[in-house]
Amino acid sequence: MNTKVWKVDKSVDNLESNPQVVDAANFLRDNEVVALPTETVYGLGGNAESDVAVAKIFAAKGRPSDNPLIIHIADKKQLSTFVAEVPDKAEVLMEAFWPGPLTIIFKKKEGVLAESATAGLATVAVRMPDHPVALALLKCCGLPIAAPSANSSGKPSPTNAQHVLDDLNGKIAGVIDGGATGIGVESTVIDCTEAIPVILRPGGVTKEQLKAVIGEVRVDAALTDEAARPKAPGMKYQHYAPNAPLYMVSGTTQFLQSLVEEKQTAGLRVGVLTTEEQVDVLEADVVLACGKREELETVATALYDTLRKFNLKQVDIIFSEVFPNEGVGNAIMNRLQKAAGNKLIAE
Ligand code: TXA
Ligand code: MG
Numbered sequence: 001m002n003t004k005v006w007k008v009d010k011s012v013d014n015l016e017s018n019p020q021v022v023d024a025a026n027f028l029r030d031n032e033v034v035a036l037p038t039e040t041v042y043g044l045g046g047n048a049e050s051d052v053a054v055a056k057i058f059a060a061k062g063r064p065s066d067n068p069l070i071i072h073i074a075d076k077k078q079l080s081t082f083v084a085e086v087p088d089k090a091e092v093l094m095e096a097f098w099p100g101p102l103t104i105i106f107k108k109k110e111g112v113l114a115e116s117a118t119a120g121l122a123t124v125a126v127r128m129p130d131h132p133v134a135l136a137l138l139k140c141c142g143l144p145i146a147a148p149s150a151n152s153s154g155k156p157s158p159t160n161a162q163h164v165l166d167d168l169n170g171k172i173a174g175v176i177d178g179g180a181t182g183i184g185v186e187s188t189v190i191d192c193t194e195a196i197p198v199i200l201r202p203g204g205v206t207k208e209q210l211k212a213v214i215g216e217v218r219v220d221a222a223l224t225d226e227a228a229r230p231k232a233p234g235m236k237y238q239h240y241a242p243n244a245p246l247y248m249v250s251g252t253t254q255f256l257q258s259l260v261e262e263k264q265t266a267g268l269r270v271g272v273l274t275t276e277e278q279v280d281v282l283e284a285d286v287v288l289a290c291g292k293r294e295e296l297e298t299v300a301t302a303l304y305d306t307l308r309k310f311n312l313k314q315v316d317i318i319f320s321e322v323f324p325n326e327g328v329g330n331a332i333m334n335r336l337q338k339a340a341g342n343k344l345i346a347e
Contacts, residue, residue: 101204
């Protein structure tokens, strides 16, 4: 299959009638799958009401079929067609954070969406992305769009159109290139079907921000306890992994440097994931700065691109700094832990 690339400048007016966006929307209406930029990561969109389109999403990604998709909408009015009940706290969350990087789990209205989109669950995950191109595309096609991150299953999520093509060229109808995404880690997933909402995946909206608007919030046990079974099916899979084994390192710069030297002595090509503050201090075969430690948002923005860059540098092993587990650091550490398969070396 020839994968089309539509280049769209997100800052122009009237995106809904932009010929590139209209063309991509027509593909979606024909139940083809199209990658699109959002404010978090690129998504691989398909008509959420069509089993045919959803099957193409799972096939292109090589995604396990028990992992449900997030349904993207441009207008809150679309909710009532496939959501059975909107609890008060969900209403408050939508008011505060939509459009934006928050996915809300609702009870599902049966018989509207493709059963495969929700992996047969009685619930459905929904979000309204805060990206002008994504919103224009959603409005233009008028459909609820199922969209997981547009990477091959297990790889780091894509934060630009080239990442999407690196994984899915020839496997999807097209990609809208709207430039690099901003936030860089996926949306926060919160389950609002329980009296006290539960965070199933940390992401672009922090726990602190959620608490400030709805009060008490719980965190799924699987996020802190490796043995617990996660409530978001996707959280049990290995994710975001670079080709070389990745180890998180907690300790001083000298400790990290000594690990590098030990592996180099053993003949390995060693990569280090650090930040701008330390990039000139550390020595290894490949040292990459992933944002600034003093501004954790910049680390989130650069994380997946940095993980992907190590694949181009042919390293045998990667050591990564760890980050404070608070604010957006929750999402960064959650993704880093998954990318590392939880391998941590502490001084
Ligand atoms: O930022 C994002 O959320 C991006 C962009 C493209 O919107 N999308 C994304 O989708 O990250 P994906 O498929 O990579 O992750 C969706 C997560 C998975 O962990 C999945 O298991 C969980 O949401 N999920 C989806 N529906 C669910 C449901 N009904 N109950 C619990 N978890 C659900
Ligand atoms: Mg994903």
